[in-house]
Amino acid sequence: MTRLVATYRVRSDAGAIEARARAIAVEQSVEMPLDAIDDPAILDEIVGRVEGIEDRGGGQFAVRIGLAAATIEADAGQLLNMLFGNTSLHEDVTLIDVELPAEFATGFGGPRHGIGGLRARAGAADRALTCSAVKPQGIAPGRLAGLVERFARGGLDFVKDDHGLADQAYSPFAERVAACAAAARRAAAATGHSTRYVPSLSGDLERMRRQIALSRSEGVDIVMIAPVLAGFATAQALIRDNPDFAFLAHPTMGGAARVAPELLIGKLFPLIGADAVIFPTYGGRFGYSRATCRALAGNARTASALPIPAGGMTLARIGEQLDFYGPETMLLIGGSLLTARERLTEETAAFTRAVAAHCYG
Amino acid sequence: MTRLVATYRVRSDAGAIEARARAIAVEQSVEMPLDAIDDPAILDEIVGRVEGIEDRGGGQFAVRIGLAAATIEADAGQLLNMLFGNTSLHEDVTLIDVELPAEFATGFGGPRHGIGGLRARAGAADRALTCSAVKPQGIAPGRLAGLVERFARGGLDFVKDDHGLADQAYSPFAERVAACAAAARRAAAATGHSTRYVPSLSGDLERMRRQIALSRSEGVDIVMIAPVLAGFATAQALIRDNPDFAFLAHPTMGGAARVAPELLIGKLFPLIGADAVIFPTYGGRFGYSRATCRALAGNARTASALPIPAGGMTLARIGEQLDFYGPETMLLIGGSLLTARERLTEETAAFTRAVAAHCYG
Numbered sequence: 001m002t003r004l005v006a007t008y009r010v011r012s013d014a015g016a017i018e019a020r021a022r023a024i025a026v027e028q029s030v031e032m033p034l035d036a037i038d039d040p041a042i043l044d045e046i047v048g049r050v051e052g053i054e055d056r057g058g059g060q061f062a063v064r065i066g067l068a069a070a071t072i073e074a075d076a077g078q079l080l081n082m083l084f085g086n087t088s089l090h091e092d093v094t095l096i097d098v099e100l101p102a103e104f105a106t107g108f109g110g111p112r113h114g115i116g117g118l119r120a121r122a123g124a125a126d127r128a129l130t131c132s133a134v135k136p137q138g139i140a141p142g143r144l145a146g147l148v149e150r151f152a153r154g155g156l157d158f159v160k161d162d163h164g165l166a167d168q169a170y171s172p173f174a175e176r177v178a179a180c181a182a183a184a185r186r187a188a189a190a191t192g193h194s195t196r197y198v199p200s201l202s203g204d205l206e207r208m209r210r211q212i213a214l215s216r217s218e219g220v221d222i223v224m225i226a227p228v229l230a231g232f233a234t235a236q237a238l239i240r241d242n243p244d245f246a247f248l249a250h251p252t253m254g255g256a257a258r259v260a261p262e263l264l265i266g267k268l269f270p271l272i273g274a275d276a277v278i279f280p281t282y283g284g285r286f287g288y289s290r291a292t293c294r295a296l297a298g299n300a301r302t303a304s305a306l307p308i309p310a311g312g313m314t315l316a317r318i319g320e321q322l323d324f325y326g327p328e329t330m331l332l333i334g335g336s337l338l339t340a341r342e343r344l345t346e347e348t349a350a351f352t353r354a355v356a357a358h359c360y361g
Numbered sequence: 362m363t364r365l366v367a368t369y370r371v372r373s374d375a376g377a378i379e380a381r382a383r384a385i386a387v388e389q390s391v392e393m394p395l396d397a398i399d400d401p402a403i404l405d406e407i408v409g410r411v412e413g414i415e416d417r418g419g420g421q422f423a424v425r426i427g428l429a430a431a432t433i434e435a436d437a438g439q440l441l442n443m444l445f446g447n448t449s450l451h452e453d454v455t456l457i458d459v460e461l462p463a464e465f466a467t468g469f470g471g472p473r474h475g476i477g478g479l480r481a482r483a484g485a486a487d488r489a490l491t492c493s494a495v496k497p498q499g500i501a502p503g504r505l506a507g508l509v510e511r512f513a514r515g516g517l518d519f520v521k522d523d524h525g526l527a528d529q530a531y532s533p534f535a536e537r538v539a540a541c542a543a544a545a546r547r548a549a550a551a552t553g554h555s556t557r558y559v560p561s562l563s564g565d566l567e568r569m570r571r572q573i574a575l576s577r578s579e580g581v582d583i584v585m586i587a588p589v590l591a592g593f594a595t596a597q598a599l600i601r602d603n604p605d606f607a608f609l610a611h612p613t614m615g616g617a618a619r620v621a622p623e624l625l626i627g628k629l630f631p632l633i634g635a636d637a638v639i640f641p642t643y644g645g646r647f648g649y650s651r652a653t654c655r656a657l658a659g660n661a662r663t664a665s666a667l668p669i670p671a672g673g674m675t676l677a678r679i680g681e682q683l684d685f686y687g688p689e690t691m692l693l694i695g696g697s698l699l700t701a702r703e704r705l706t707e708e709t710a711a712f713t714r715a716v717a718a719h720c721y722g
Contacts, residue, residue, distance in 0.1 A: 027646070030497035031523060032696035037497055046499035071498050071525060075564055077590045078527045085524065085590070085613035086672075089622075089647055136391035136398055137432050138407035162392060163446065164432060166439045203436055204594040205566035229438045229446070231592025233565040252446030261450075285388070286450050311447075335393035 001045045002069035005099040006083050009260075010061045011092040021050045021063040024093065027086050028067055046071065062096070074107030076272045077233035096260040098267070111275040112239065113246040114304035115328060118276060121196055121222065121246065122157035128322055128355050129330035130155075131198075131308065132337050132348065134180070135162035141171055145179035147344070151337075152187030152195035154348020158330070159184065160224050161200035163250045173199070173211055181218035198248060200224045205234045212242050222246040224278075227269055228253040239273030248308070249274035262292055266299030266307075276306040276330060281321065284312020290324070301328055308332050315347065318354045323361055331355060362406045363430035366460040367444050370621075371422045372453040382411045382424040385454065388447050389428055407432065423457070435468030437633045438594035457621040459628070472636040473600065474607040475665035476689060479637060482557055482583065482607065483518035489683055489716050490691035491516075492559075492669065493698050493709065495541070496523035502532055506540035508705070512698075513548030513556035515709020519691070520545065520558050521585050524611045527563035534560070534572055542579035559609060561585040566595045573603050583607040585639075588630055589614040600634030609669070610635035622653055627660030627668075637667040637691060642682065645673020651685070662689055669693050676708065679715045684722055692716060 006028070012020050025048030026034065037043055051064040072078050084095040111117075122129050134147045144165075151159045159180075167173040177199045184197040199215050201208045201223055208230070215223055227235040227249050239247055249269040254261065261279060269277045277300050280286030282293045297307035309325060310332035321331060333351055340347035367389070373381050386409030387395065398404055412425040433439050445456040472478075483490050495508045505526075512520045520541075528534040538560045545558040560576050562569045562584055569591070576584055588596040588610050600608055610630040615622065622640060630638045638661050641647030643654045658668035670686060671693035682692060694712060701708035 023646070029525070030499070031525060032496050033700050036696060036699040036702065038702070039500060042497055042499040046497065068499075070531065071527075071529060073527075073529055075527055077565075077587075078563055081527075081563075081587065081590055081613050082525065085587075088614050089612060089641060135393050136403050136407065138391070138403040138429075139400060164390070164392060164443065166432075166434075166436055166442075168432060168434055170431065202439055202442075202594075204438075204592070204598040206598070207594070226438075226442065226446075229442055229592065229594075231565070231590065231595050233563075233568070233590075234592050234595060237565040237567070251450060252442050253449050280450060285384075335397060338397040339394050341397065341399070 002101050002104055003049070003066040004069055004101065004104060005051055006065050006067055006095060007097040008063045008065065008087070009056070009094045009096045010063050011059055012061055013059070014055065017053055017061045017063070021053050021065070024048070024063060024087055025050050025065045028065060028082055029071065031086065069101065069104045075233060076108060076236040077231060080232055094260060095263065097263055100271070105271060108236065108271050109240060109273050110303055111270055111273060111305045112243050113275045115301070115306045117246055118306050118330070121194070123194060124157065126327055128325070128327050128358070129157045129306070130352050130355050131158040131160060131330050131332040132156055133160050133162050133332070133334040135164070135334070135338070137162060137164045138170055141176040141179040144171065144176055145183040148180045148197055149183035149187050150345045151348050152184050153191060154345045155191065155193055155352035156195050156348060158196045158198050158222070160198035160248065163200055163224065163226060163252050165200050166202035167207070173202075174214055177215055177218050177220065181220050185219065196222050198222050198224050200250070201230070201238070205237060208234070208238055212238065212245060216244070222248065224248040224250055226250040226252045227272065227274070232272055236272045246275040247273060248276045248278060250278050251280075261288060262295040262299055266296035267303065270300055270303035270305035274305055276308050278308040278310050278332060280311030281309035281313060286311050297325055297329065306330055310334065315351055315354065318351065319358060322355065322358045327360055363462050363465055364410070364427040365430055365462065365465060366412055367426050367428055367456060368458040369424045369426065369448070370417070370455045370457045371424050372420055373422055374420070375416065378414055378422045378424070382414050382426070385409070385424060385448055386411050386426045389426060389443055390432065392447065430462065430465045436594060437469060437597040438592060441593055455621060456624065458624050461632070466632060469597065469632050470601060470634050471664060472631055472634060472666045473604050474636045476662070476667045478607055479667050479691070482555070484555060485518065487688055489686070489688045489719070490518045490667070491713050491716050492519040492521060492691050492693040493517055494521050494523050494693070494695040496525070496695070496699070498523060498525045499531055502537040502540040505532065505537055506544040509541045509558055510544035510548050511706045512709050513545050514552060515706045516552065516554055516713035517556050517709060519583070520556060521609065522559065522561035524561055524585065524587060524613050526561050528568070535575055538576055538579050538581065542581050546580065557583050559583050559585050561611070562591070562599070566598060569595070569599055573599065573606060577605070583609065585609040585611055587611040587613045588633065588635070593633055597633045607636040608634060609637045609639060611639050612641075622649060623656035623660055627657035628664065631661055631664035631666035635666055637669050639669040639671050639693060641672030642670035642674060647672050658686055658690065667691055671695065676712055676715070679712065680719060683716065683719045688721060
């Protein structure tokens with residue numbers, strides 16, 4: 001019987017924790033009273049098993065539960081369902097980690113391009129990669145394309161859509177991708193450096209399939225998806241069916257305070273095929289600690305996915321961020337670059353130069 | 362400019378709350394520094410607007426933010442993205458409500474069958490409806506069908522799959538639905554009362570489409586979906602394209618401690634078309650309060666969706682639960698009925714009789 005082992009952080013009295021752990025094991029497997037189950041095979045093989053309880057102090061416990069892989073197979077939606085489905089409704093439980101047997105994890109496919117594929121796209125073998133985002137929400141495709149071109153002329157490796165850009169009337173996906181991809185090509189022809197434009201997918205699976213087909217016809221070979229929003233099963237299907245595309249995963253709706261970000265973003269997004277994962281770096285707009293960011297980035301790399309710290313990055317922080325993350329990373333500076341306005345290309349060039357010139361301590 | 366108004370509960374110092382509110386308004390709209398935006402139309406129409414800040418005491422504030430409907434249109438995934446996407450990553454913010462202009466809400470379709478359609482399926486005009494679930498995870502289709510038949514012979518209106526049942530090797534969807542639907546038909550032929558079997562959908566949009574087609578061919582006209590797991594856009598598409606089906610929404614992965622359950626389950630699931638919403642009732646296995654349950658059920662009904670309290674319901678609680686929820690509800694008793702084992706049909710009959718005989722105070 002293959003089992004995965006989920007670890008939950010549980011707030012509890014010491015006297016109640018054993019019963020609490022058993023209750024989670026039941027909730028995440030058969031969800032019914034054990035004394036109503038008469039089949040010994042179900043009791044042995046399917047019912048969740050408490051593998052360990054560790055007192056972390058301050059009324060917090062780490063509870064390890066073994067869950068049968070047979071309940072999940074290789075369905076990414078079902079993975080979340082069995083890991084945290086109903087238990088996510090409990091205020092006193094956070095899913096903090098999961099150990100996946102190798103033969104089980106293999107079924108999900110993992111990153112198809114990963115760090116090597118992104119480096120190849122950027123033509124950059126050792127340095128950190130660079131990225132920015134076009135916004136704001138509300139401006140027309142032509143103006144977004146103008147930003148792409150200026151970013152590209154500044155030598156960025158990747159320019160992505162703001163995750164708020166979908167298929168709105170003011171910026172239809174088809175027009176936006178055509179304009180932005182053309183802008184990236186123009187810049188590459190002028191500078192000799194290839195900048196990848198990264199459209200953001202939205203809607204249901206069929207709409208996303210059409211968006212990928214359209215992107216492909218414009219020469220695009222990388223897109224962004226938000227797995228929590230799209231649904232894990234949808235992200236899994238898109239990635240499986242488009243092996244020529246690399247996928248960036250956006251954490252929107254990640255509710256990462258309830259699912260530990262090093263797990264959700266660092267492990268699970270790559271598990272279903274994200275080649276790179278965007279996350280809010282420490283000291284920016286979000287409350288992630290250095291330890292969380294280090295663990296998240298480490299988990300992603302272990303799975304061959306590239307960490308993309310973002311969310312409050314500035315030019316002034318490049319050196320410090322590269323010292324922290326090392327070269328196996330992609331820096332994403334969005335809003336702070338856009339404040340340069342007419343000096344956007346120059347500021348962008350300063351960004352790309354700083355990354356190229358960085359000496360890793 | 363049509364705007365929806367989202368309300369967030371924010372933990373903050375009184376001195377910092379105004380800046381915090383403005384930061385949320387920016388995060389959930391343009392996600393960039395305002396001084397980098399030179400288009401007055403974007404600043405006026407697209408950037409989120411702080412509509413009010415109310416001190417709730419104890420370092421908690423209710424912050425109301427107006428968000429442009431133009432950024433969302435009628436894309437359910439994008440709705441979540443703009444309501445709570447990045448802000449869901451902040452530990453000190455909970456999305457607690459949203460006011461939707463009527464013309465905006467209409468675009469999402471709402472329940473296609475709703476309370477009336479479920480009552481019609483059950484042939485029950487005034488009383489509360491009844492439901493149970495087949496489990497455990499791991500047993501074969503034939504045994505699940507045996508449970509369906511025994512539940513149906515007890516007079517239940519609906520028997521649903523456990524939300525953990527997907528398309529696993531031990532219980533493939535096609536076999537399970539064929540067996541369970543036949544069991545429900547057999548029981549109806551014997552008793553004269555029609556019991557609806559409710560399969561649980563899983564996987565991506567295409568797999569779910571196939572599951573619905575297969576269910577339809579077995580005479581099934583109602584299914585269960587987990588919108589948070591499936592993705593709101595996927596749920597929206599399925600509901601739109603299968604107007605003959607009623608949909609139950611399951612809260613798994615709802616992380617409802619971060620998104621207020623009266624909103625996520627009570628308002629948003631119906632908004633995209635759930636005809637009924639399952640939620641953990643007070644006093645059961647989950648920590649929802651009476652006030653939360655009352656608000657959730659009220660919201661669902663306002664949208665013409667039927668509330669289905671569950672999660673720790675027992676025969677002994679039927680009277681109390683019906684007094685609390687009234688007849689416009691569906692009671693779902695799962696595990697506790699299954700403990701009856703060989704007396705399952707009788708216990709189920711006791712359940713259905715108690716509901717039929719209840720006098721609403």
